[in-house]
Amino acid sequence: MLPEHDLTSDLAATLARLTEEVGREHERAAHREQIIDRLHAENQELRHGLLQEALTPVRNGLYRLHDTVTREAARLEPGHSRALLEAIAEEVAEVLARTGADRIEVAEGDVYDPALHRPAGTAEGPPNRVVSVVSEGFRAGERVLRKAGVVIGKEEIY
Amino acid sequence: MAVHGIDLGTTYSCIASVDDVSRPTVHRNAEDADTTPSVVFFETPENVVVGQTAKDSAVLEPDLVVSRVKRDMGLDVTRTMHGRPYTPEEISAFVLRKLAADAEMATGSRVEDVVVTVPAYFGAAERDATRKAGQIAGLNVIDIISEPIAAAITYGVLNPGEDCRILVYDLGGGTFDTTVITLTGGDIEVVCTDGDHELGGADWDDRLVELLAERFRLEHPDVTDPLDDKQTEQQLRRDAEELKKSLTSRTRHTVRVMHDGRVAKAEVSREDFERLTRDLLDRTVEITRRTLATARSKGVESFDHLVLVGGSSKMPSVAEALAKELGVQPRLQDPDLAVAKGAALYAFEETYRRLLAGGAREQAEEMAARAGLSSGERQRIAGRTIKTVASRAFGIKAVSVNTRREYVAHLVQANDPLPADVTEGFATLDDYQTRVAIEVMEQAGAEASEAVEDNNRIAEGDLAIPPGKPAGFPIEVTFTLDTSGLLHVTAREHETGQQLDLNVQIGGMTEEDVAESRASLSHLTVS
Missing domain, CATH: 3.30.420.40 (ATPase, nucleotide binding domain)
Structure with a gap:
């Protein structure tokens, strides 16, 4: 039989070792939690289409450029400058198409479709039909990226 | 599930x-x-x-x-x-x-x-x-x-075993709220709350739209105003939002304002933006200060965490101003x-x-x-x-015996912990009363007040009194307020056991109304 003081010191040593181990386990668990947090965040981003999200600001800039150039072209009398601006707008639409954003075909007289059209205003004209297109819309496959801005006809305007 | x-x-x-x-x-x-x-x-x-x-x-x-x-x-x-x-x-x-x-x-x-x-x-x-x-x-x-x-x-600042006090600063698109919360022995409690419900991120955007339009007007005084054109105005709103976002990570950004065949280059620095909206931010800081003063008056002397909520709190000036004012690094x-x-x-x-x-x-x-x-x-x-805690005081309308003055006797006070279950005794005022009108009142203003006009009536009902009773016939009123803040009021007299039960329904929708509208609206499609 071991002397009593040895038993106590053994117990103390074991306890110290266990405490240390538990402490280490705690640290590792905390570390794992951090990793899970990170992986979770990454997973969320991937789920939401990281690449598509990265393209969003680029596309927004191109939409704006397309809108502005189209608007300015429309202000000019037919001629070289107008043709040039229209060509630039076409180029921008093509760059957008290369990012996967295709133009939504909208024409005057189309029936208003809230899934494709964002009403920008109303004007006298055939009710519930597109009277004019103020900004083009774009889609990636079935997904509408930006609705076309349209003016919708109303029978009477007071 | x-x-x-x-x-x-x-x-x-x-x-x-x-x-x-x-x-x-x-x-x-x-x-x-x-x-x-x-x-x-x-x-x-x-x-x-x-x-x-x-x-x-x-x-x-x-x-x-x-x-x-x-x-x-x-x-x-x-x-x-x-x-x-x-x-x-x-x-x-x-x-x-x-x-x-x-x-x-x-x-x-x-x-x-x-x-x-x-x-x-x-x-x-x-x-x-x-x-x-x-x-x-x-x-x-x-x-x-x-x-x-x-x-x-x-x-993650509400952990049992770690008592703490938290200040929440919530700047949304159209509203601003500040709240002090404490965690004591695992119990979470709202100490006080304040705010401005007409102040939000949209006000910051408005200032930027005006700035961009002004830069354009200065450069092209001879053409129409950009804000008079619906399309240009919409474009400026989008540009202002982008500009605000951009200035959270960059220190300056240029917007080309195009209108009526002209262009104005507007370079806006973060300092410009902050100077332009300083008064808006100051208002939020002032309200935050007021909230902390209220918290102090309720015994919460300081706080351990400052938590930012709402998309507009992403503006770097918000965290900076709060850190400077309060000396605490905000969490975002x-x-x-x-x-x-x-x-x-x-x-x-x-x-x-x-x-x-x-x-x-x-x-x-x-x-x-x-x-x-x-x-x-x-x-x-x-x-x-x-x-x-109860967000407001609740009581019933009573009449003082001597002066016949109407006042509100509050049974539950604002900040009383919930659930609350309070019973108080009242008595009839006149001889041979056949009924007692029970009018449940809720504090209307920021401070509780006995004056009837400072309270809103939120429910009412009649308690029948047995015939032939002299003035001073005892009745008992119980307020039960659950943790969601839902109020149940019971008034009773003990002689015949007559009892009146009231559930608070300001919006006027009873449980039957709810069931009925659930059934009738379920036929509508929602997309």
Whole structure:
């Protein structure tokens, strides 16, 4: 039989070792939690289409450029400058198409479709039909990226 | 069965749930956005549209589009669409149905049990109306919690065993709120709340739009005003929003304002922007200071954490100004979604606790296991409770015997811990009274006051008195206020045991109304 003081010191040593181990386990668990947090965040981003999200600001800039150039072209009398601006707008639409954003075909007289059209205003004209297109819309496959801005006809305007 | 948390906001709403690694996850809507505009369009008598399309439709049918219905919650107002009057509860129910339907589509599992958040200043009527909106939407509302508490849960600063005081600064798109919360011995309590409901990120955008227009006017005084043209104005709004975002990461940014065939290059630095909006930020700091003063008067001398909520709190000037004013480094993470995520975490925890309390240990453990919770985490969750306080004082209208002056006798005071169960004795005023009118009153202003005009009547009823009783016949009134802030009032006389039971219903919707509207609106499609 071991002397009593040895038993106590053994117990103390074991306890110290266990405490240390538990402490280490705690640290590792905390570390794992951090990793899970990170992986979770990454997973969320991937789920939401990281690449598509990265393209969003680029596309927004191109939409704006397309809108502005189209608007300015429309202000000019037919001629070289107008043709040039229209060509630039076409180029921008093509760059957008290369990012996967295709133009939504909208024409005057189309029936208003809230899934494709964002009403920008109303004007006298055939009710519930597109009277004019103020900004083009774009889609990636079935997904509408930006609705076309349209003016919708109303029978009477007071 | 997943439980969900819903941030039912004034301008935008959001839904989240806890996933298989016990992290809260926001579910995107059918339009692929994290948040859904809280806008409802009554397209036809049978079809209701909610979200971005509804918002867009305001141009075409302004009279059929409802936004900001949260401001009407708890009020007895209706809006008539296609000949049918709709209560605020019913209109909010459409928003909830859209959130639930889109989340179901995204996850493939049914949305049934939910926790919905409300501002901390919402009183009993508004909370009750919010709960009823959930019921009309066909959801099982397991609880209603305050937005700042939900946000604090997301930030992970509410840990049992670590007493702390938290200041929540919430700058949204159109509203601003500050709240002080304490965690003592595992109990979460809202100490005080303040704010400005007409101040929000949109005001910052307005300033930028005006700045861009002004730069253009200075350079081209000979052409039309850019703000007079609807298309240019819309473009400037989008540019201002982009500019604001850009200035959170960059120190300067250039916007080319194009209008009427002219262009003005407007270079805006972060300092310009901050100078331009300094007074707006100062207003939020001033309100924050006032909130802290109120907290001090209630014995909360300082705070340990400063938590930023709301998309507009991402502006670097917000954190800087607060750090300078308060000497504490603010915490900022995912401020737009923090409330919905906190609601999801709370919904999850509360369900676990209720299963345990109801003896369904097996089910509770299965739920915890699915979320990958360790036994330590399970114990922590089981021990956490939210202690809410009454947001306002409640009482009944009484008449003083000597002066015959009418006043409000408050049975429950603002900041009394909930649940509260208070009984007080009253007596008849005149000989041979046959009835006593019980008028339940709720404090209307910021401070509780005895004056009748400073209180709103929220319920009333008659208690019959046995015949032939002299003045001074005793009656007893009991107020029971639960943790969601729902009020039940009982008045009784002991001689014959006559009893009057009242449930607070400011919005006028009874349980039968709720059941009926749930049935009648379920035929409408919501998209």
